[in-house]
Amino acid sequence: MRIRRVLLALVLSLAGLTGLTGLAGPSAATPAHRVAYDRYSLQVDGRRILLQAAEFHYFRLPSPGLWRDVLEKEKAAGFNAISVYFSWAFHSPAPGEYDFTGVRDVDRLLRTAEEVGLYVVARPGPYINAETSGGGFPAWLKTVPGRARSSDPGYTAAYHEWLAHIDPIIARHQVTRGGSVLLYNVENEYAVNTDAAYMQDLQDTARTDGIDVPITTNDCCDAASWSSTWGSGPGAVPIPGVDDYPQSFQCRAAGTTWGPWGAGVTERVRDDAPVFAAEYQAGAIDLDNAGYDACRDLTGTPYTKYFPKGNLILSGATAVNHYMGFGGTNWGWLGQPNDVYTSYDYGAAITEARQLTAKYFEYKRQGYFLQAVPALTKTDASAAPVAAGLETAARTNPDTGTQFVLVRNGSTAPVSSTLPLGGTSLALTLPGHDAKVLLSGADLGGQRLVASSSELLTTAAVGGRDVTVLYGSPGTPGTTVLRYPSRPSVRVLAGAVRSAYANGDLRLDYEHRGLARVSITGGGRRPLLLLLGTDDTAAQFWRAGTASGPVLVRGTALVRSATVAHGVASLRADTDAAGAVEVFADARRVAVNGAGVRTRTTASGSLEGGLPGPRRVVLPALNGWRQRAEAPEAQPGFDDSRWTVADKSTSLSTFPPLTLPVLFSDEYGHHAGSVWYRGRFTGTGAEKTVQLNAITGKRGNYLVWLNGRYLGSAAGGVQADSDAPANPSPGEGRFAIPGGLIEPGTTAVLSVVVQNMGNNDDWTAEDSRFRQPRGLVGASVDGVSAIAWRIQGQARVDPVRGGLNNGGLFGERYGWSLPGYADRAWPAATSSVAPGVTWLRTGFGLDLPRGQDTSVALRFDGAPPNRYRVILYLNGWNLGQYGAAIGPQTDFVLPAGLLRQNGRNTLAMAVIAEEPSSVATPHLVVAGSQRGGVPVPDVPD
Numbered sequence: 001m002r003i004r005r006v007l008l009a010l011v012l013s014l015a016g017l018t019g020l021t022g023l024a025g026p027s028a029a030t031p032a033h034r035v036a037y038d039r040y041s042l043q044v045d046g047r048r049i050l051l052q053a054a055e056f057h058y059f060r061l062p063s064p065g066l067w068r069d070v071l072e073k074e075k076a077a078g079f080n081a082i083s084v085y086f087s088w089a090f091h092s093p094a095p096g097e098y099d100f101t102g103v104r105d106v107d108r109l110l111r112t113a114e115e116v117g118l119y120v121v122a123r124p125g126p127y128i129n130a131e132t133s134g135g136g137f138p139a140w141l142k143t144v145p146g147r148a149r150s151s152d153p154g155y156t157a158a159y160h161e162w163l164a165h166i167d168p169i170i171a172r173h174q175v176t177r178g179g180s181v182l183l184y185n186v187e188n189e190y191a192v193n194t195d196a197a198y199m200q201d202l203q204d205t206a207r208t209d210g211i212d213v214p215i216t217t218n219d220c221c222d223a224a225s226w227s228s229t230w231g232s233g234p235g236a237v238p239i240p241g242v243d244d245y246p247q248s249f250q251c252r253a254a255g256t257t258w259g260p261w262g263a264g265v266t267e268r269v270r271d272d273a274p275v276f277a278a279e280y281q282a283g284a285i286d287l288d289n290a291g292y293d294a295c296r297d298l299t300g301t302p303y304t305k306y307f308p309k310g311n312l313i314l315s316g317a318t319a320v321n322h323y324m325g326f327g328g329t330n331w332g333w334l335g336q337p338n339d340v341y342t343s344y345d346y347g348a349a350i351t352e353a354r355q356l357t358a359k360y361f362e363y364k365r366q367g368y369f370l371q372a373v374p375a376l377t378k379t380d381a382s383a384a385p386v387a388a389g390l391e392t393a394a395r396t397n398p399d400t401g402t403q404f405v406l407v408r409n410g411s412t413a414p415v416s417s418t419l420p421l422g423g424t425s426l427a428l429t430l431p432g433h434d435a436k437v438l439l440s441g442a443d444l445g446g447q448r449l450v451a452s453s454s455e456l457l458t459t460a461a462v463g464g465r466d467v468t469v470l471y472g473s474p475g476t477p478g479t480t481v482l483r484y485p486s487r488p489s490v491r492v493l494a495g496a497v498r499s500a501y502a503n504g505d506l507r508l509d510y511e512h513r514g515l516a517r518v519s520i521t522g523g524g525r526r527p528l529l530l531l532l533g534t535d536d537t538a539a540q541f542w543r544a545g546t547a548s549g550p551v552l553v554r555g556t557a558l559v560r561s562a563t564v565a566h567g568v569a570s571l572r573a574d575t576d577a578a579g580a581v582e583v584f585a586d587a588r589r590v591a592v593n594g595a596g597v598r599t600r601t602t603a604s605g606s607l608e609g610g611l612p613g614p615r616r617v618v619l620p621a622l623n624g625w626r627q628r629a630e631a632p633e634a635q636p637g638f639d640d641s642r643w644t645v646a647d648k649s650t651s652l653s654t655f656p657p658l659t660l661p662v663l664f665s666d667e668y669g670h671h672a673g674s675v676w677y678r679g680r681f682t683g684t685g686a687e688k689t690v691q692l693n694a695i696t697g698k699r700g701n702y703l704v705w706l707n708g709r710y711l712g713s714a715a716g717g718v719q720a721d722s723d724a725p726a727n728p729s730p731g732e733g734r735f736a737i738p739g740g741l742i743e744p745g746t747t748a749v750l751s752v753v754v755q756n757m758g759n760n761d762d763w764t765a766e767d768s769r770f771r772q773p774r775g776l777v778g779a780s781v782d783g784v785s786a787i788a789w790r791i792q793g794q795a796r797v798d799p800v801r802g803g804l805n806n807g808g809l810f811g812e813r814y815g816w817s818l819p820g821y822a823d824r825a826w827p828a829a830t831s832s833v834a835p836g837v838t839w840l841r842t843g844f845g846l847d848l849p850r851g852q853d854t855s856v857a858l859r860f861d862g863a864p865p866n867r868y869r870v871i872l873y874l875n876g877w878n879l880g881q882y883g884a885a886i887g888p889q890t891d892f893v894l895p896a897g898l899l900r901q902n903g904r905n906t907l908a909m910a911v912i913a914e915e916p917s918s919v920a921t922p923h924l925v926v927a928g929s930q931r932g933g934v935p936v937p938d939v940p941d
């Protein structure tokens with residue numbers, strides 16, 4: 001027994017953590033490859049690729065150990081690529097300063113993609129949109145002359161600096177150099193300022209920097225706006241991509257809306273390049289604050305069946321990127337405030353807490369199918385068979401004759417019909433808003449499929465036979481016809497399946513229910529185990545490739561990878577409950593996560609055993625809070641002599657200051673979070689009103705004091721852009737001055753703290769939007785001719801957490817957010833706070849079960865508060881903002897790695913209160929726990 005264990009351990013360690021799988025994707029440490037393409041598809045070393053990418057933003061998951069977790073989950077769903085924006089702002093806190101270490105280590109990201117076996121569509125912008133502050137432009141770009149997203153020299157010099165840093169990293173990871181980067185995307189939905197010289201320079205610069213994979217760009221909504229230059233002129237890209245968001249972003253409309261933004265059929269733009277769906281909607285931003293569950297509903301399983309399957313056949317796209325595969329978190333001041341709050345969950349198939357949702361399994365059903373039938377990489381539109389009451393469309397591979405037939409039900413009620421396919425008539429029932437892609441005339445391993453009304457999940461050659469999984473909606477009829485030179489022997493192992501053989505065709509009739517099993521031998525072909533399931537039972541299968549062929553697994557919550565050696569099939573798998581596992585592999589024994597599993601051989605020739613579930617997780621209560629009020633800046637005697645004098649009279653913003661001096665925070669180098677202003681003037685005692693204007697982006701506010709007396713607060717403004725009418729007085733606040741507060745002839749001090757929520761994007765490529773100022777844009781006191789101002793924001797860039805983590809609150813400047821800060825002298829929290837800024841801190845220890853992936857979140861009970869807002873820091877990392885003005889969010893994910901899973905943690909809350917308030921403290925919750933997972937090292941402080 002002991003010896004067997006040691007042997008097993010040896011085999012496992014030899015097998016390593018390799019991510020090689022049978023689904024077409026790059027493999028680790030492979031030599032350089034040749035990339036080509038034609039009108040049908042991309043090709044690697046002459047092999048056609050069907051690119052199925054999931055969009056992933058590393059900057060929204062600040063724990064590099066978890067990148068592997070998400071990438072393995074994408075791979076396990078049948079995706080063979082990720083599409084990745086690289087955010088200039090995330091790496092560059094100031095001109096000339098770039099950071100690619102720690103949570104910014106994109107070389108590690110690309111290495112991880114290689115190890116997992118995923119191609120990468122690299123999207124370094126320079127403009128990325130993506131609901132990031134400035135659309136990825138660093139805020140300092142607002143102070144650089146020259147229209148952004150144009151060939152203006154000022155902007156050109158700035159983006160050349162970014163590309164000079166990011167391109168070499170991308171270049172060394174190209175498929176052509178043995179890496180995983182297969183496509184390089186310049187710009188993003190560049191449609192309004194159509195500066196061809198700029199588009200050309202982006203490509204020329206990439207080529208000079210060593211990019212030799214094909215270049216693409218993603219165009220939006222109306223591809224025609226760029227088609228003139230997409231042909232052959234300057235700026236034309238070789239492989240244009242088109243973005244499609246059929247369901248829009250009004251998540252409250254979930255359940256009642258269906259394709260308000262069109263049919264989602266990707267336009268063919270060039271005849272000599274494959275159709276590329278550069279962004280295909282796979283979730284939604286929460287524009288109407290419905291919460292991301294509603295967004296997941298809006299883009300749920302029916303949507304995911306109907307639209308992407310329709311697009312596959314109607315457009316023939318052989319490259320699709322699903323936006324988002326995993327959304328993540330707008331931590332720190334990363335987000336663009338007008339469209340998103342802290343969570344960027346996106347209603348994606350994988351939640352912000354890294355949990356798999358129902359629609360993940362729909363992507364898996366499709367992903368496995370797409371990789372199972374190579375004939376799909378080369379098809380032309382063909383005449384479709386007619387099925388009464390249903391929409392049909394077809395494509396055919398000109399070389400193999402394999403036909404792919406889309407059958408869709410656009411109504412909400414089920415439709416039963418018959419479809420003539422492969423010389424036979426198939427009975428079909430489609431539930432409302434359902435779609436199927438049916439196959440006819442396909443070679444599947446050693447088998448010949450004539451036609452089927454069931455959809456194909458996958459087919460795997462395992463141990464000298466084919467194991468093929470077909471499925472359909474539960475309770476609907478299914479027919480599968482297979483061709484055999486002579487009569488085969490058919491044995492129904494489970495379920496009710498009728499078979500008949502005539503004229504070379506074996507016809508199987510059944511109802512989709514549970515999982516039927518049919519063993520077919522003889523007939524002049526290699527043996528076949530046919531598994532006939534439903535959507536749900538098919539989705540229980542995982543497929544992983546090994547050096548000696550594929551392995552199929554039924555059960556577990558996730559199979560990350562597999563190896564087979566010396567008769568042992570070794571899986572890396574997660575379980576969320578104790579249960580059975582069934583393994584189809586050319587092996588005699590099974591091991592899961594390094595431990596041998598006792599198995600029996602089933603009638604299906606598989607190995608079946610039981611696996612333990614996760615251990616119970618107990619989270620500590622959060623108590624022992626300590627509290628301290630700050631905002632000494634509000635007091636007239638505060639020493640601000642080291643603050644920057646704000647005395648500029650001009651700015652590059654197209655928004656004219658309402659009063660002078662210019663108080664825009666970016667002009668003084670303060671680009672993120674809270675900004676303080678102190679203004680001095682000599683009073684007469686007759687002053688009645690302070691009038692202020694602040695632009696913060698949506699969701700921001702500001703608080704005002706005069707001579708230490710709190711005057712009140714106001715909502716920050718959003719200056720006009722092409723979406724909104726011009727507002728001559730954005731973010732206006734008028735504050736009455738109490739009698740006697742200003743003594744005649746003395747210096748009065750005005751103190752203002754402004755919440756800068758992040759910058760507008762530059763989607764329309766008009767500088768007026770992107771260059772909108774942040775901070776005070778107007779300040780006057782009636783009868784006062786001049787106010788002398790000083791400004792203070794973020795004190796320094798946190799070397800680990802980066803320039804977007806902190807703003808300029810007193811506590812942030814003096815380390816109150818950090819784990820090492822000594823708060824022992826702070827009194828116990830009362831939770832009642834005065835207007836202004838108050839901090840609460842506590843610590844907690846965790847000892848989460850090892851070898852188990854526990855996702856932890858911070859939860860506030862009840863509705864978000866109206867009168868105060870909270871900035872949350874876990875071990876110094878700004879992981880969210882809570883408050884009714886900010887968004888509906890009450891749960892905040894604490895990513896493992898930032899969260900010390902087996903150690904001490906510090907939680908700090910900066911409470912910014914507009915009125916005296918009683919502050920609710922949060923508690924810890926388990927957002928999911930599975931035995932398994934990947935090792936997640938702590939991110940160093």
Ligand code: IPT
Nearest residue numbers: 128129130131188189220245285
């Ligand atoms: C498309 C952008 O290209 C992408 O960056 C992101 O912002 C996405 O939208 C929405 O999440 S733009 C398209 C919706 C017009």
